Amino acid sequence: MNIAVAKEREYRPTTTSVGTVLALESITLRNELAGTIRKVALAPGQVVEAGTVLVALDVSVEQAELDAETAQADLAATTLARLERLLQAQAVSQEEVDQARAARDVALAQIERTRAVIAKKTIRAPFRARVGLTDVHPGQYLNEGTELTTLQGVDAAANVDFTVAQAVAAGLRPGQLVTVFAGDSPTTARIAAVDARVDPTTRNALVRARISGHAPAPGASVRVEVPVGPPTAAVAIPVSALRKGPGGDHVFLIAPDSAGKIRAHLQPVRSGPVLDDDVVILSGLTPGQRVATSGSFKLREAVLVASDSSR
Template sequence: MNQKRPLAKRMTIMLLCVGLLLGALVGFNLFRAHMFAKFMASNAAPPETVTAITAGYQSWQPQLLAVGSLRAVRGVDVTTEVAGLVREITFNSGQDVKTGQVLVRLNDDNDVALLQSLKAQADLAQTVFNRDKAQYDIKAIAKAQLDADEADLRNKKALVAQQAALVDKKTIRAPFAGRLGITTVNPGQYLNPGDAIVTLQAVDPIYADFYLPQQQLGQLEIGQTVIVDTSAYSGRTFAGKILSINPKVDSNTRNVQIEAAVDNHERKLLPGMYANVKVDAGAKERYLTLPQTAITYNPYGATVFVVKPGTRPNAQGKVLPVAQQVFVTPGPTRGDQVAIMKGVSEGTQVVTSGQLKLKNGTSLIIDNRVQPADNPNPSPQEQ
């Protein structure tokens, strides 16, 4: 009995020593893991500063885009049908004129004198015809004499009308109402038939001619609203409506020509200008949108980085959000915006700039003091 007690005592001491050894080993491993984690945290990649936006839905008006050319409703270079010396110019360059307003008078002294002579001859022929008709009524002359007098009267009247038309052509008038251009013609200058005097343009309204692919014909109809803008007036748009759709498609380009009338009561738009044309096509639609800078296009698809809550504190003990790359399906674009058809849900926070520095799990610092462009209708400077 006395021999068993020292044995039990030694066994207890041995077990205590083994327990202490195991406890020390476990404690050392825990301490090492803690120190390793602390070391890794202190040596982790620093967080990246990015901008981010919360994805949300917006109403979009589907539009067809084209580049067109502006053309006057009526436009002509005013010329002269007859040669002559310029006696008087009755307009100023850039002036608005009415239909029939006198623009230029050519020297017509000789023509007017000849007209008066022909009128005198016609009056004499009329007198002769009237006298001979009275004599014919009493059978004093033959019917052949009266017929000759009548033919001579008609001939004289035709010569008067011809000369009167020539005199009238020496006064050049505006064929329609519009705005005159700049002229280089001066009094005393000799003009030949067909010489241009000044351009005349009717610009209110003004036509916009543009082309669209044949596959968009089904979205076009007479009376559709169009919006026109030009680089000459940054941020300014002009409204109009489609007037005509060419019944023939160009066999070389498979495009169809469209003509629209654009309101131009301020006379801002001028013929010959190019213009960006947007045609409202169909009812408004609702799309989840993001700035185009948020999308990264790769050979294997389009991706964005979404902001996810972090799980581990950094060296300073802060838990920062992290980046996670996801695939998306982009849709139509509008200005600086792009529609997202699949991959991102409403309310998701998406990185809009700084993606080149990111990978999955990168810690983020979000600084939105300077945001990338997100305008559905940017001005040309922003484009």
Template structure:
């Protein structure tokens, strides 16, 4: 009985296996019938665009750094004790704004001495004039000798020269008095003082620095290999202003219009680059020196360019090449090689490979392969239930 029971269990297992396998095959056959060759997959739904010729502007964007339009060191022109700082550090000052005062007492005394010396020289000149007139009269009457006449004339000339020396010394003394009051030589932002009040300053000591930042300069570079490096659009001159737009702030959202006003004569051999300079208004001092910015310049204009969205580009067959999917009248796509031109304000310029009137796929290229049929809709419009 035990052996019979064991044989019964062994006989049932192969039967169950066979039954399960048959069920799986039946299900697979049903699925194959639903998705097999008898029923095609729906074509991919893709946006398309008709290639058109248009006038476009070619822009190039350069990285640069801002610099003060003028930077002046404010230096002492006389020695003395620094008595006063009359400005607020880091604030805007106008030309002529008082900045520092140096003790002027010794220079006022020197000026008073020079004034007195001039008065003395003028008195001596008057005496020399009177003596000359007297000797000249006596000489004409034969009373005075030639030597007396010559001595009187020489004394007059020396007195005249002494007055001029005294006048010059008075002017120099007055200038030194004026130098004790140091005013802003230009308008701009006055920096930190470098000498504290109460210290002795000497001639030539730097007391502060003023930076004129309205307008502000931008120094930028472009590669000598740039195809537009020798284009007139990057060669500013007095009769050839080049308009430019400075981009700054988060993601370049802030813009200031200006112009390029300088181009270096030679190429930097270390970096193979050409230096350019732009000038931009900065009335609110929003831009500070040594700030990294970008400058956008219109370098060319094409009258009949073929322009496509960058999203329409894919890799070509050859490494480093580019292609687009063109769509024929039966909505069949072909991988078409293209040669790229420059980027424009409207999209990617195509140098060769396309013609006006051709239709191209503008997005969703990853799900495509050559020679399949697609269901197109016009780019920029809703797919209208074609999900």
């Protein structure tokens, strides 16, 4: 049987919540205007740069209109220049010049309008992102607002949204650290914001934390450990020393009796979380006390013991 010495360890109580990973930038891509698809450049999983053309609708009609409007604007500009020269010779009235200037301005405005329509029918990535699944193809007619795909921003950071009880939320501040677990891998995140509103049904508040560096995929479910209260000193013992029974948690203290013989004594304790290979004991033990570890399941109250080692 082995013996360990209870040691003092800093402990901070935590509460656990389930969170969702969110990209810093995330949108559902839709077309603003109806039209027929001429080109598709949506490869699911591909990372595209900001400004990359993803879907191009047919703009042959708009391009023809633009050519006609450009010619009309050139003619209007030429007419205006001619009339301005004639005005200097007092061969035309100021009103004729004003009308020519207005005609030129209208022609230029029509060009800008048509260019805006062409731009809206050329759908580009608004930011660097990873492309989601898609089901659109060249030749397909799209109504306004058709869902094309999703774009998840590709950043060196991500957000994690989770909820905590209102009492816990009241003690959280931006900048505090929380621990995020995706599988067995812990990652540190920093609280970015605490929602000012508490859900009236659950009495929980939404909290957003920011993960810097490598983060789980957007949409992933993660476990979040949130500190509750300040760090306190506690007692820690090896996990193997803690026994559980019908009467609750207990350990076997190893101490000499009045005759100097080493005996085991059952000691009820209140246990806390497991930290690495140790378990926190919230009450029932003091630092320096010796407890049985491996082999403690063989012990009973006041039995004589012989230890193999102590740590």
